[in-house]
Amino acid sequence: MGLTLAGASKVAKNDNLLIITDSENLQKCKDYLSDSEYTALTNSKKKGASQFAMPQANRTVFVQSINETDAGNKQKELMRKEGNDLLDLFKYSQIKEITIVNLAKQNCSFEILEGLVLGNYQFLKYFKNTQPKVNNLKKIKVHSSALDKKQLNTLKIITDATCAARTLVNEPLSYLTAEKLSEEFVALSKDAGIKVEVYKKKKITSLKMGGLLSVNKGSVDPPTFTIMEYKPAKPKNKKPIVLVGKGVVYDTGGLSLKPTSNSMDFMKSDMAGAAIASCSIYAIAKAKLPYHVISLIPATDNRPGGNAYVPGDVVTTYSGTNVEVLNTDAEGRMILADALHFAKKLKPELVIDFATLTGSAARAVGSLGIVYMGNSDKETKNKLEQSGYTVHERLVEFPLWDEYGEMLKSDIADLKNVGGPVAGAITAGKFLQHFTDYPWLHLDVAGPSFMHTADSYRGKNGTGIGVRLIFDFISNY
Ligand code: BES
Ligand code: ZN
Ligand code: ZN
Secondary structure: OOOEEEEEOOOOOOOOEEEEEOHHHHHHHHHOOOHHHHHHHHHHHHOOOOEEEEEOOOOEEEEEEOOOOOOHHHHHHHHHHHHHHHHHHHHHOOOOEEEEEEOOOOOOHHHHHHHHHHHOOOOOOOOOOOOOOOOOOOEEEEEOOOOOHHHHHHHHHHHHHHHHHHHHHHOOOOOOOHHHHHHHHHHHHHHHOOEEEEEOHHHHHHHOOHHHHHHHOOOOOOOEEEEEEEOOOOOOOOOOEEEEEOEEEEEOOOOOOOOHHHHHOOHHHHHHHHHHHHHHHHHHHHOOOOOOEEEEEEEEEEOOOOOOOOOOOEEEOOOOOEEEOOOOOOOHHHHHHHHHHHHHOOOOOEEEEEEOOOHHHHHHHHHHOEEEEEOOOHHHHHHHHHHHHHHOOOEEEOOOOHHHHHOOOOOOOOEEOOOOOOOHHHHHHHHHHOOOOOOEEEEEOOOOOEEEEEEHHHEEEEOOOOHHHHHHHHHOO
């Protein structure tokens, strides 16, 4: 990304400054502003402005007032958004380096910086001339009054990991085939000291992972199955937490072809679940959190090639369950079935899967939330929901009532891969549940993984949603 985050114990006199303050400590800005400049600041505050910029001879001083009318998570999210808005001010003043100082009693620097750093993300790889596009801001020096070393390290890790997830989502199939994706996982693993193994087509075939292989039949590129394992010296959990991610590097729908516009055109993002499973274990390992975590990622594209699986086919999945395929566009559940079955032999304490699984989930909550369901205990669900509120990646639980399972009964096989015309997100979840025998949560991230219009610090295109959520969840596990 080309943005450096560094700690600072001193403020040099020519440093551009971002002063974060509250009303009570506003006068302390006088240390950095002349009397007339300070009057300008108080006047702008009176008009209701929360941000202020004062160009001086050798530097510019910015003042960010924290939101004092809201508290808790609402305030946190507002501060992230303000952090993103600061970027416009910096752009206007062509700021390359900025030093952050906190004067406020309640320290909101973490959220402000989170919004600022995430908002500064760019994906410029495919521009021949990036020069006119690239953001000016290159370095943020964070004074110890704003963040201590540990907080700064955490901020770096979660913003890096979120941006890495965005980049994976933004990469098109022309670059990011399943094999390439697995190479990206190997690179992330090496960087974070994660043990990694990639099963290639031959191994996948010998294991009889029929779900993954059937989706791959219409493709010319081979599938992969990646296992990433982070095991610290003395993990607090005896049995691993397993993260599973849907790695459909492109979803055409297969023979049940999707219409191009507004549907197939952004289906390079159908591996957003894989981005969550890989980039969150990356962050967990980087931060050396004391938990044993394993990520499993089945990957392939879904295409209508000559040998493609067809509606009516019966596929024997890795678990031995026979699935009647009635829609080749319901491919995510086919590949996840194999990964969820694989997870059984890891004797997990908890499995969480992430998938851009259904349009039904996206329609239910839009981009504002994650539809989730599962059979883990209530406390685990509450904690995950709590993390969702903390990082503003909110979750809403859907039921897994038995009756929804009835909708998956096939005339000729154990299961069919589509339910009825209603409750699509739930029947997809019921399908997955069939392949689990452990505490399990399924997160359908079809709505919030990819934005078609910019949304503050989440930006446009790949959002990297889920990474901060899981990092927070495991941090508080
Ligand atoms: N990848 C799609 C789901 C999707 C939709 C993701 C919109 C992101 C945004 C998935 O593979 C799919 O096509 N699901 C079908 C299932 C149906 C055929 C049972 C769907 O939701 O329409
Ligand atoms: Zn599909
Ligand atoms: Zn899909």
